[in-house]
Amino acid sequence: MNWLLYFWLFLKASLFTTGGLGNLPLLHQDLIGLGWAREADFLTAIAVGQVSPGPNGLWSVSLGYLTYGWAGAALATLALSLPPLLVLLVAGFYARMQGSPRVQDFTRGLSLGVVGLTLPVTLGLALSTVTDWGGAAIAAGALGLALSKRVPVIVILVLAGLAGFLLYGG
Amino acid sequence: MSAGRRDSAWQVAPTGAGRPGLWDLFFTFVLLSLQSFGGGASTFMLINRTCLQRGWLDDQEFVRTWALAQVTPGINLLKLTILIGSRLRGWGGVAACVSGLMIPTALITALMTAGFALIRANPLVQAVMKGVMPATIGLSLAMALQMALPLFARARREGPARVSVSAGVLAAAAALMALGWISPVLVLLLSGGLTAALLALVPARPQPAPREQGGGQ
Numbered sequence: 001m002n003w004l005l006y007f008w009l010f011l012k013a014s015l016f017t018t019g020g021l022g023n024l025p026l027l028h029q030d031l032i033g034l035g036w037a038r039e040a041d042f043l044t045a046i047a048v049g050q051v052s053p054g055p056n057g058l059w060s061v062s063l064g065y066l067t068y069g070w071a072g073a074a075l076a077t078l079a080l081s082l083p084p085l086l087v088l089l090v091a092g093f094y095a096r097m098q099g100s101p102r103v104q105d106f107t108r109g110l111s112l113g114v115v116g117l118t119l120p121v122t123l124g125l126a127l128s129t130v131t132d133w134g135g136a137a138i139a140a141g142a143l144g145l146a147l148s149k150r151v152p153v154i155v156i157l158v159l160a161g162l163a164g165f166l167l168y169g170g
Numbered sequence: 171m172s173a174g175r176r177d178s179a180w181q182v183a184p185t186g187a188g189r190p191g192l193w194d195l196f197f198t199f200v201l202l203s204l205q206s207f208g209g210g211a212s213t214f215m216l217i218n219r220t221c222l223q224r225g226w227l228d229d230q231e232f233v234r235t236w237a238l239a240q241v242t243p244g245i246n247l248l249k250l251t252i253l254i255g256s257r258l259r260g261w262g263g264v265a266a267c268v269s270g271l272m273i274p275t276a277l278i279t280a281l282m283t284a285g286f287a288l289i290r291a292n293p294l295v296q297a298v299m300k301g302v303m304p305a306t307i308g309l310s311l312a313m314a315l316q317m318a319l320p321l322f323a324r325a326r327r328e329g330p331a332r333v334s335v336s337a338g339v340l341a342a343a344a345a346l347m348a349l350g351w352i353s354p355v356l357v358l359l360l361s362g363g364l365t366a367a368l369l370a371l372v373p374a375r376p377q378p379a380p381r382e383q384g385g386g387q
Contacts, residue, residue, distance in 0.1 A: 014245075015244075017243060020210070020245075044283065045283070047286070048279060048283050049279070050209055051209070051282065051299060051302075052207070052209075052278055052279040053203055053206040053212075053213070054203050054206055054213055054247075054276075055213055055246075055247040055275075056209045057210075057245035057247075057248070058245075058275055058279045061276045061283075062279050062280065062283040064280075065283045065284065066283060070280065073280040073283075074276075076276075077272055080245060080272075081248065081268060081272055083243045084242070084243070084245060084249040085252060085264070086242045087241075087242040087244075087249040087253060088252065088253075088256055088264075090241060090242055094238060102366050103366075105365055105366040105369040106362040106363065106365065106366040107362065108365055108369070109339055109361045109362035109363065109364060109366060110234075110237035110238070110240070110241070110361060110362045111233045111234055111317070111321055112321060112336055112340045112343065112361055113340075113343040113361025113362065114236060114237045114240055114317065114343075114358065115233075115314050115317050115318045115340055115343075116339070116346075116357075116361065117344070117347045117354055117357060117358070118314040119347075119348075120347045121310075121347065122310040122311060122314065123348075125306075125307055125310070126307045129304055129306075129307060130304045135300070135301075135304040136304070138304040138308070139305065139307040139311075142304070142305035142306075142307070142308025142309055142312075143308035143312050147316075149219075152205075153205060153215050153216050153219070154205040156305060156309070157212060157302055159305075160302050160304070160305030161302050162301070163301045164297050164299065164300045164302060165294065165301065168297035168301070169294050
């Protein structure tokens with residue numbers, strides 16, 4: 001396995017997509033095509049990415065570990081970390097343009113759009129993870145606790161895990 | 171929260187809090203990433219709370235930064251982290267925040283991959299995860315609400331027509347995303363363009379002068 005090409009494939013996948021599983025189709029095509037990964041590696045990596053801390057996009061670190069050991073995990077981490085730096089260019093550009101009311105209205109629209117994007121994505125996730133009344137109650141409880149802004153996120157997650165243990169662990 | 175929301179340049183010291191040290195930034199993000207089990211929603215919420223509590227960004231600045239983080243390639247949460255680091259301490263801040271976020275989480279992700287065969291089989295672990303996953307849905311919804319509120323509070327001060335514009339753009343973005351015809355980045359750019367065009371047609375109601383200062387909710 002050529003580590004430079006390996007790194008480039010991960011870098012390319014991250015460079016042309018945004019977060020989450022966006023880089024999945026590219027990595028899937030390239031790594032399966034070269035015989036460097038199996039279907040099962042992808043399934044495992046996606047599952048781990050859902051559970052592990054940090055952004056969901058870190059699933060490809062898991063894929064790196066499965067296909068190339070610790071070196072693969074390190075290369076994948078680096079490949080994920082570099083392309084996001086491009087955002088600083090946009091931020092610099094934005095800082096210079098910010099005085100204009102048109103630009104301010106434009107970024108206001110971006111903010112509204114971001115909230116709009118969240119809704120169908122969350123709904124899609126809800127359809128696959130909330131499968132019964134217990135799950136719906138946990139989601140509603142977490143929503144309420146989060147909105148109160150008094151309960152640390154880790155406490156919400158621990159409580160939810162405990163509820164899962166009580167509901168589904170028997 | 172003081173009213174200093176005018177950022178004349180991108181890299182500007184946060185009002186009130188002073189510039190945090192690089193080690194402080196690094197350990198803040200290490201601690202935050204270690205608590206963020208269950209994926210992006212909890213990471214996002216933790217970053218949001220940290221920014222607000224430490225006075226690094228106010229509500230509106232945070233949403234604006236998050237929006238900016240969506241329009242270039244790569245993991246959105248990482249871009250958010252980069253923007254926060256850059257704003258607080260320039261390149262050193264970027265290095266401190268990104269390494270603080272990525273090193274522990276990547277390490278744990280690799281370790282969990284190594285142990286996954288053991289974990290996956292365990293029904294108790296499955297039960298716990300079955301509880302954690304719906305909670306992340308609740309966290310996502312809470313974040314969406316918290317991001318929407320300041321935008322609509324501002325529109326309400328500017329008059330009902332601007333509230334309609336805001337609601338319309340939000341709904342249109344949600345519908346376009348749900349349909350999946352075009353990429354999310356394109357949806358965002360359209361939302362921005364549409365808002366700029368519509369708000370140019372709908373002037374803001376004149377602001378009552380003294381209310382402005384108290385608006386940081």
